[in-house]
Amino acid sequence: MSETTGPKMVTLTIEGRTAVVPEGTSLIEAAKTVGVLIPHYCYHPGLPVAGVCRMCLVDVEKFPKLAPACATTVMEGQVVHVHSEKAREARTGVLEFLLINHPLDCPVCDQSGECELQDYTFQEGRAESRYEEPKRFNPVEDFGGDVLYVPNRCILCTRCVRFMGDVAHDPVLNVSERGDRAFIGKADGHDLTNVWAGNVVDLCPVGALLSKDFLNKARAWELDRSASICTGCSQGCNITVETRDNTVVRLKPRPNEAVNQYFMCEHGRLDYRWINRRDRLDQPQVRRADGALRVADWEEALDAAADTLRGRRVHVLASANASNEALFLAERLMAASGGRGWFRIARGAEAPLPGVPDLSLRAERAANATGARLLGFEELTGTPAIAPADAVLVLDDTLDGELPAGLVEALVRGATLVHAGTTLPAAIAGRASVVLPLTNHTEEEGTFTNLRGRVQRFLQSRTAPGLARPSWFVLGDLAERLDASAGFALPAEVFGAMASAHAAFSGLAYERLGLRGLPVLDAEARGLTVTDAVSA
């Protein structure tokens, strides 16, 4: 990584600040490194450069005319003025042209508050319009999938066209007509049903492409945002969970060059309603002498759970969406008693995004199957070997309907069961001795390990219902009662214990993961590197 072996570095001055960047960097990216944002519309780091919007014009000393910062590469000793009078005037002119046919309907526009047309017009546009003629009008068009097109707001930056063509390799969008009649067109009979098509809504710098799912649901400034990880598949796309009044209303991709660049798929994006479900477990329950599950307080419930598990081999049926921390603590219970751990995982068709290496909607539709495997869990195939004298800890809300055959048989013949989860499936309700309410991944913090062995943090974005507690907290308390070990006050402490106990996680510290994550030790030797055709 040292500069002597890396690419040749170029030193230049941008707005009076010295930037040192690799040769070939564009001015717009070089400016970012010294904290200068050059206004732009058509440029996006995840797309090929088009240079069509003319918004990023900057003043470069010794250049005869203004240069588009997106399509101009850095040169040694260059002096760039972003806010010189000449550059400002040019961009003000560009903005005035962009607004000629723009309806200025911000009060009813979904993009309002996160709109780059608003931001830059506020920053350097004219205060008043000089345009008095009638504006062009085109009706709203349904592009299929989750996408709605409002042509009047469109500034024709072509980000969506380039995404569908160059990144998704599904070129169904074009620029139709020309001049002031131009609009984004869609090939007849081809809808935006590509599983990656929803990214055009994020890419659109204005309110021209909207999510039907999010339409009129909330204003951008009402939302609270937290960094998280998508649980849709084992890719582990970095996302932002956006909530309003403690309700998740939207998931957005969060840039991470190493995992998902700037994108996420529709499968992950639109699969959030379950997070808001109201029929949650919100109180601990203990089976009383009369055979019924009744509400208890946490102390009593934890004591009862410890009694249910104590002296027996503890097997764990875990969810592949449980955090590393929860799985680690569950694994300690298994290991101490000689039990085994299993997880079940839903599968679907793999759907790669061709323009991005190693980004795909993965076949394994859960966030932490790799973490579970690294921590000693096996995928449940066939009948779990559970003896009548054993105990079972269920950490899987989806275990409903037809329970695994071996489990039912063991329970009938005397095995005991503790259920810890966010809901209580009917199939479990009749068989659990103790029920412990847990938070879901948006109500606690922790880490997931993606299929390439990258350990990534997710943060809490909502408050939990009722008395539900984070999984690591509950399992820590349970362990405290069973083996007199010390409990944990923070997920970071659980992570630290996991790093000491498991070679794969050694060398990692919770605080150092940041919001981009770090790979587990020897990911390559563990077979977690790119082996499939997706990378090609």
Add this chain to the structure above:
Amino acid sequence: MTYGPSAGQLVRPPAHHHDEPYVPVFTGERREKLDVILSRYPTRMAALLPALWMVQDRHGWVSEHAVEEVAQVLDLSPAYVKGVLSFYTMYHQHPVGKHFIQVCTTTPCNVCGAEDVVKAFLDATGCGELGLTSDDGRFTVIEVECLGACGFATPVMINDEFIESVTPELAARIVAERD
């Protein structure tokens, strides 16, 4: 999408297909002609404009079906073909009259009375309005920008035929002579 009329632009009729069943363009002789054209260019994409001309030559306009056919023949996406097709106003995305009358109304012609020539064509053909096709399907009249014959105002193009110094009287005669 709907638009107000403007110079050189057709008023679009309601969307409907006049080309079912669609007769493919690139078969037999025309396919061979396209192959000759393709041999002149480094990429298949470069032959898009001539391919679209061949379609318009055959059908009089370029339908959605034709877009699909051209895209398939040239290995392009239909969206790309549609984008190029709609960029150029001289490709027709809707059926037009058998005699497509283009009257120059740019400055010198305008000064020399092009507006009256346009009106004479509209009256004589029965089109009524610029961009609309006459009920018998024979005529469509539009205004175009400079036809490059300012010294012979007003020039008119009917399909591939170029007529100079057209007056309102001549316009009526030209229409009467057409089949």
